[in-house]
Amino acid sequence: MDRLAKSYEPQDFEKRIYEFWESGGWFAPASDTGPRFSISIPPPNITGSLHMGHALQYTLHDIVTRWKRMNGYAALWLPGTDHAGIATQMVVERQLHQEKTSRKELGRARFLERVWKWREEYGGRITRQLRSLGSSCDWSRERFTMDPALSHAVRTVFVSLYREGLIYRGEYIVNWCPRCQTALSDLEVIPKDTAGKLYYIKYPVKGSRDYVVVATTRPETMLGDTAVAMHPDDERAAPLKDALVVLPIMGREIPIVEDDFVDREFGTGVVKVTPAHDPNDFEVGRRHSLPAPVVMDGTGKMNENAGEYAGKDRFQARKEIVQRLKKEKLLVKIEDHQHMVGHCQRCDTTVEPTLSKQWFVKMKPLAEPAIAAVRDGRVRLVPENWAKTYFEWLDNIRDWCISRQLWWGHRIPVWYCEDCGNVLCEVADPGRCTCGGSRLQQDEDVLDTWFSSALWPFSTLGWPAQTPDLTRYYPTDLLITAYDIIFFWVARMIMMGLKFTNEVPFREVFLTGLIRDAEGQKMSKSKGNAIEPERLMAEYGADAMRFTLAIQAVAGTDIPLHPGRLKGYRAFANKLWNAARFVMINLPENLDEGITGELTFADRWITSRTNQVAISVNTALAGYRFHEAAETLYHFLWHEFCDWYIELVKPQLIAKEANVSAVVLLRSLRNVLRLLHPFMPFITEELYQKLPHSEPALMLSRYPAAQESEVDLDVIRKMESLQALITAVRNLRSENSIDPARKIDLVLGSPLLQERVFWQSMQSYIATLCRAKALSILEHLPEDKASLRGVAGTTEISIPIVDAGDLEAERTRVERELAKAEDEIALLNRKLDNQDFLSKAPEKVVQEAQQRHRDLVARKEKLEAILRRIT
RNA sequence: GGGCGAUUAACUCAGUGGUAGAGUGCUACUUUCACACGGUAGAAGUCAGAGGUUCGAAUCCUCUAUCGCCCACCA
Numbered sequence: 001m002d003r004l005a006k007s008y009e010p011q012d013f014e015k016r017i018y019e020f021w022e023s024g025g026w027f028a029p030a031s032d033t034g035p036r037f038s039i040s041i042p043p044p045n046i047t048g049s050l051h052m053g054h055a056l057q058y059t060l061h062d063i064v065t066r067w068k069r070m071n072g073y074a075a076l077w078l079p080g081t082d083h084a085g086i087a088t089q090m091v092v093e094r095q096l097h098q099e100k101t102s103r104k105e106l107g108r109a110r111f112l113e114r115v116w117k118w119r120e121e122y123g124g125r126i127t128r129q130l131r132s133l134g135s136s137c138d139w140s141r142e143r144f145t146m147d148p149a150l151s152h153a154v155r156t157v158f159v160s161l162y163r164e165g166l167i168y169r170g171e172y173i174v175n176w177c178p179r180c181q182t183a184l185s186d187l188e189v190i191p192k193d194t195a196g197k198l199y200y201i202k203y204p205v206k207g208s209r210d211y212v213v214v215a216t217t218r219p220e221t222m223l224g225d226t227a228v229a230m231h232p233d234d235e236r237a238a239p240l241k242d243a244l245v246v247l248p249i250m251g252r253e254i255p256i257v258e259d260d261f262v263d264r265e266f267g268t269g270v271v272k273v274t275p276a277h278d279p280n281d282f283e284v285g286r287r288h289s290l291p292a293p294v295v296m297d298g299t300g301k302m303n304e305n306a307g308e309y310a311g312k313d314r315f316q317a318r319k320e321i322v323q324r325l326k327k328e329k330l331l332v333k334i335e336d337h338q339h340m341v342g343h344c345q346r347c348d349t350t351v352e353p354t355l356s357k358q359w360f361v362k363m364k365p366l367a368e369p370a371i372a373a374v375r376d377g378r379v380r381l382v383p384e385n386w387a388k389t390y391f392e393w394l395d396n397i398r399d400w401c402i403s404r405q406l407w408w409g410h411r412i413p414v415w416y417c418e419d420c421g422n423v424l425c426e427v428a429d430p431g432r433c434t435c436g437g438s439r440l441q442q443d444e445d446v447l448d449t450w451f452s453s454a455l456w457p458f459s460t461l462g463w464p465a466q467t468p469d470l471t472r473y474y475p476t477d478l479l480i481t482a483y484d485i486i487f488f489w490v491a492r493m494i495m496m497g498l499k500f501t502n503e504v505p506f507r508e509v510f511l512t513g514l515i516r517d518a519e520g521q522k523m524s525k526s527k528g529n530a531i532e533p534e535r536l537m538a539e540y541g542a543d544a545m546r547f548t549l550a551i552q553a554v555a556g557t558d559i560p561l562h563p564g565r566l567k568g569y570r571a572f573a574n575k576l577w578n579a580a581r582f583v584m585i586n587l588p589e590n591l592d593e594g595i596t597g598e599l600t601f602a603d604r605w606i607t608s609r610t611n612q613v614a615i616s617v618n619t620a621l622a623g624y625r626f627h628e629a630a631e632t633l634y635h636f637l638w639h640e641f642c643d644w645y646i647e648l649v650k651p652q653l654i655a656k657e658a659n660v661s662a663v664v665l666l667r668s669l670r671n672v673l674r675l676l677h678p679f680m681p682f683i684t685e686e687l688y689q690k691l692p693h694s695e696p697a698l699m700l701s702r703y704p705a706a707q708e709s710e711v712d713l714d715v716i717r718k719m720e721s722l723q724a725l726i727t728a729v730r731n732l733r734s735e736n737s738i739d740p741a742r743k744i745d746l747v748l749g750s751p752l753l754q755e756r757v758f759w760q761s762m763q764s765y766i767a768t769l770c771r772a773k774a775l776s777i778l779e780h781l782p783e784d785k786a787s788l789r790g791v792a793g794t795t796e797i798s799i800p801i802v803d804a805g806d807l808e809a810e811r812t813r814v815e816r817e818l819a820k821a822e823d824e825i826a827l828l829n830r831k832l833d834n835q836d837f838l839s840k841a842p843e844k845v846v847q848e849a850q851q852r853h854r855d856l857v858a859r860k861e862k863l864e865a866i867l868r869r870i871t
Numbered sequence: 872g873g874g875c876g877a878u879u880a881a882c883u884c885a886g887u888g889g890u891a892g893a894g895u896g897c898u899a900c901u902u903u904c905a906c907a908c909g910g911u912a913g914a915a916g917u918c919a920g921a922g923g924u925u926c927g928a929a930u931c932c933u934c935u936a937u938c939g940c941c942c943a944c945c946a
Contacts, residue, residue: 004905006905006906007906007908008906008908173944191942191943198946214946215946216946217946218946229946261944261945262945262946263945263946265945266945266946267945267946270946271945271946272946273946274946278944278946279944280944280945280946281944281946283944339945339946340943340944353944385875385876386875388874388875389874389875389941389942392873392874392875392941392942393941393942396942396943483940483941484940484941487942514940518883520883520939551885551893551894552883552884552885554884554885556876557876557877557884558939558940559884560883560884562882562883562894562895564882564883564894564895564896565883565894565895567895567908568894568895568908569894570908571906571908571909572908573908574906574908574909575905575906575908575909577905577906577908578905578906578908578909579905579906580905581905581906582905582906583905584905585905586905627884627885628885628886631885631893631894634893634894635893642905642906643910646905650905727911727912730911730912731911731912731913733911733912734899734900734911734912734913735912735913737899737900739900740900740901740903740910740911741901741903771903824890827890828890831926831927834926834927835926836925836926836927837926837927838926839926840925840926840927841889841926841927842889844889845889845927848889848890849889849890852890
């Protein structure tokens with residue numbers, strides 16, 4: 001066996017271990033038959049680098065995958081990346097800008113070449129980072145949303161939905177980003193509470209000196225007004241019926257229409273109607289057949305319909321228009337006004353609602369089956385309370401604008417015939433029209449990135465072909481993702497999965513929280529508080545970072561990231577390292593693991609506890625309670641395996657005897673490594689490789705199973721009283737300032753024969769852990785004043801006083817303990833005197849209370865005796 | 872306007888009906904031969920507040936307060 005270095009240095013082996021696994025080919029599912037587990041990655045953007053959210057999600061993916069794999073499942077974690085339309089196009093355009101050129105200059109084909117080249121150069125960054133994290137995904141099945149097979153799936157879905165009438169093209173108000181110069185879906189618009197102004201403007205009534213006053217937050221849109229509206233029941237409307245008003249600046253005469261969408265209480269009760277730049281106004285315009293002139297171009301500048309303001313930026317135009325209205329005495333007042341303004345998710349530019357011809361998916365018919373699937377439990381959300389949000393959104397779903405005016409993405413599979421005007425929607429380029437004409441123009445737009453993401457669980461497995469992978473690994477078992485993309489992604493996958501495979505794409509969805517900084521703030525690049533997982537892995541090791549995340553991964557709950565915790569779990573890794581080091585140093589050479597013999601108390605205890613822990617960890621993982629599983633293992637390794645088990649066996653091991661206890665030690669450590677492996681794969685594998693082992697890799701070995709038969713409850717109970725005794729003695733030593741190096745004479749007194757026999761059998765353990773040179777066990781302790789007294793359960797403890805102890809401090813301590821016992825006795829008395837409690841509480845609870853009461857009374861008496869002695 | 876969540880030790884969080892938990896921090900002692908990224912012992916909480924249900928409530932119900940998030944076309 002190699003000697004281990006004295007401390008844990010993750011950089012020394014993480015990379016090597018990952019290469020060891022990968023070259024072993026062990027990330028691919030082990031077999032084509034038998035039980036299988038499958039999970040597909042939420043594909044990160046190729047432009048991205050690993051952030052803490054990824055680190056959390058992928059850690060959990062890996063924990064589940066490794067756990068399932070070690071439980072004998074053919075486990076597939078399918079990795080891949082997303083082409084991320086807008087984000088990627090922006091990055092490459094920025095690059096072009098630096099080269100003093102632009103995508104328009106390059107043209108579509110050459111631009112796309114550039115993006116592919118960019119992807120080749122930089123797109124692998126995130127998958128490299130995924131490897132540093134230890135992700136055991138099957139790289140042979142890695143997919144990219146723009147792979148030919150996945151594009152084929154996208155086109156197949158598009159054509160099918162189009163032919164069914166679920167995809168249509170039309171002119172509606174869409175969210176337009178003037179910077180990205182594309183339409184956005186509602187979800188890609190971030191409403192932000194903004195301090196704006198409400199402008200009150202006079203619109204003169206034609207042929208009268210009267211005017212109506214309208215209130216607006218966006219005066220520049222007035223150039224596109226084609227009416228003003230009032231509520232039909234508004235008495236102020238009656239005299240104005242059939243009147244026309246003169247639109248200031250433009251001089252256009254526009255009607256006054258009655259529409260009950262108008263809120264009589266807000267502003268002046270009169271609304272300007274701009275059908276081409278406001279979704280409400282668009283509806284009003286339709287109802288009243290109003291013209292809808294668009295007054296801005298795609299870059300946010302006023303266009304030729306804006307008269308003299310043409311060519312001016314929308315915000316500049318706003319200023320100038322307000323100035324002019326002021327000058328013309330048409331501006332009544334300006335009020336401060338807080339309201340929600342939509343911003344582009346990608347670039348934060350104020351979104352402009354604009355009338356535009358786009359492609360849409362009709363969502364209602366897709367949403368209904370998706371609602372049903374969650375309602376009847378075919379898809380289970382963890383935690384379940386997110387179902388309400390999910391239903392809420394789907395119940396009120398609106399059609400999805402899927403066309404984007406970008407070049408990077410899946411181009412819409414629609415061709416227009418320049419000869420006959422025919423529209424052809426085909427999976428492959430039809431080449432010529434049904435009219436015989438060959439002058440076909442493909443639609444210029446590409447699809448929303450999320451359109452291809454929605455197909456991810458099945459498109460990655462080969463759909464629409466009925467591939468063996470699709471048959472075996474679909475539906476997937478689990479989806480792990482953050483709650484903030486339930487609408488973007490989770491809901492849409494469920495809709496598309498049901499529509500095209502008649503199956504839910506996954507049976508369970510574990511929703512993680514978001515990672516926050518130590519102050520609880522959301523991490524973001526712009527705030528500058530983002531922490532890079534790569535940095536943390538370099539500083540603390542991938543395992544420590546994984547453990548930090550896992551132990552805080554409560555479903556749906558945000559995680560504040562504290563450096564202190566990372567330090568703590570690095571120390572935990574170091575503890576494990578040194579526990580293994582201890583075993584290696586003390587293990588006899590060439591130990592025969594087949595050796596038999598009688599197990600010691602310590603052997604039986606650690607075996608029982610390991611099995612109990614295996615049961616709880618398996619149960620916790622089965623319920624996705626990662627934090628609970630990690631917590632259990634943390635406590636078990638540190639505070640049981642190291643603090644007690646190793647301490648108990650130390651004296652035996654000095655002898656380096658090749659006995660059965662040495663085998664138990666080795667096996668227990670290996671089981672601890674197995675239990676911890678899904679959480680801390682690198683260090684556990686590294687240690688496993690250095691210990692005698694039979695399997696080629698820890699990752700391939702069997703996860704410790706739940707074996708009730710191996711759990712000896714009697715031994716566990718006995719250990720608890722041994723621990724209580726040892727702690728009580730240590731307490732006496734510590735409180736009375738007995739030199740830690742001094743070996744004491746320890747006297748125990750118990751009226752119970754059984755107990756005396758037990759202490760006798762524990763003699764050597766007690767002597768070592770209490771630092772006692774002599775141990776006497778009596779029925780009753782003699783009345784002598786020259787000793788310190790303590791209590792553990794029904795046993796009294798006595799240590800002869802050598803130096804004069806601090807009696808005053810001792811008295812205070814005993815008094816405090818006595819008071820504590822008395823308080824609890826009083827509480828229990830009330831309970832046990834209560835007839836209702838005795839008759840209605842379960843028998844077990846009553847019995848426990850009675851037992852506790854007896855124990856406390858005995859303890860109280862002993863403490864009182866001690867107090868009498870030292871007073 | 873609707874919905875969801877949080878409020879537990881100094882800090883960060885677990886804990887969903889039966890004796891209040893963890894990590895960090897804190898205090899004292901301790902470089903003893905796996906580990907000072909260590910060891911031993913200890914102090915520390917009216918479980919936001921008020922009512923209710925129950926033999927019993929941090930946990931279930933109602934209300935209140937504070938904070939956070941999501942959804943929503945009041946110009």
